Amino acid sequence: DAKTTQPPSMDCAEGRAANLPCNHSTISGNEYVYWYRQIHSQGPQYIIHGLKNNETNEMASLIITEDRKSSTLILPHATLRDTAVYYCIVRVDYNTNAGKSTFGDGTTLTVKP
Amino acid sequence: GAGVSQSPSNKVTEKGKDVELRCDPISGHTALYWYRQSLGQGLEFLIYFQGNSAPDKSGLPSDRFSAERTGGSVSTLTIQRTQQEDSAVYLCASSPEGSPGQDNSPLHFGNGTRLTVT
Numbered sequence: 089d090a091k092t093t094q095p096p097s098m099d100c101a102e103g104r105a106a107n108l109p110c111n112h113s114t115i116s117g118n119e120y121v122y123w124y125r126q127i128h129s130q131g132p133q134y135i136i137h138g139l140k141n142n143e144t145n146e147m148a149s150l151i152i153t154e155d156r157k158s159s160t161l162i163l164p165h166a167t168l169r170d171t172a173v174y175y176c177i178v179r180v181d182y183n184t185n186a187g188k189s190t191f192g193d194g195t196t197l198t199v200k201p
Numbered sequence: 202g203a204g205v206s207q208s209p210s211n212k213v214t215e216k217g218k219d220v221e222l223r224c225d226p227i228s229g230h231t232a233l234y235w236y237r238q239s240l241g242q243g244l245e246f247l248i249y250f251q252g253n254s255a256p257d258k259s260g261l262p263s264d265r266f267s268a269e270r271t272g273g274s275v276s277t278l279t280i281q282r283t284q285q286e287d288s289a290v291y292l293c294a295s296s297p298e299g300s301p302g303q304d305n306s307p308l309h310f311g312n313g314t315r316l317t318v319t
Contacts (some may be wrong), residue, residue, distance in 0.1 A: 124308075131205070132244070134308065134309070137307060191236070191244035191246075192245040
């Protein structure tokens, strides 16, 4: 799996958009970009994923650059409950490998009132 | 429906003892992963099961660690002769990947077992 790099920490004001960057410059053509978040004492929670196109769901938006070497997770209106560690990972397609994923240290997002 | 269930939620053991950690994946999910998370760190991949294929054990840190998945469902992670450095949260995740149309399915995580070796 391609490795990802994320800033270790970010702050965001409550009600503002939180933009979390991720670099994955060695991503392969068949690898998806996934985002998860982990709130203290819980297992990681799936947020969103994409391959090439930008994606949006009820939780967030995912913007992937045209060369796919980086992406940004956008929480449009951050709340205090969005304070968590956010992980960006890339995953191989199950047809080509064991499908194991490598999680880095993530970005600790702190939403402040 | 029920999510991924792990038991026990907390386990304290003495150095040198063996421990077994259990994971009940979501029904029908063919893929199952074990990860380890030390305090303040990211997730470290341990082992991966996919259907009836041989498991990918490449992440197991030593031969004291082993895992089984019986009947394609419940999995048990066993740590023999525990050491203090084994203290961590052990997370299990499952996914329907491998089933038709599910090649890019997200992982569903349990809340982990917090292992403390004294």
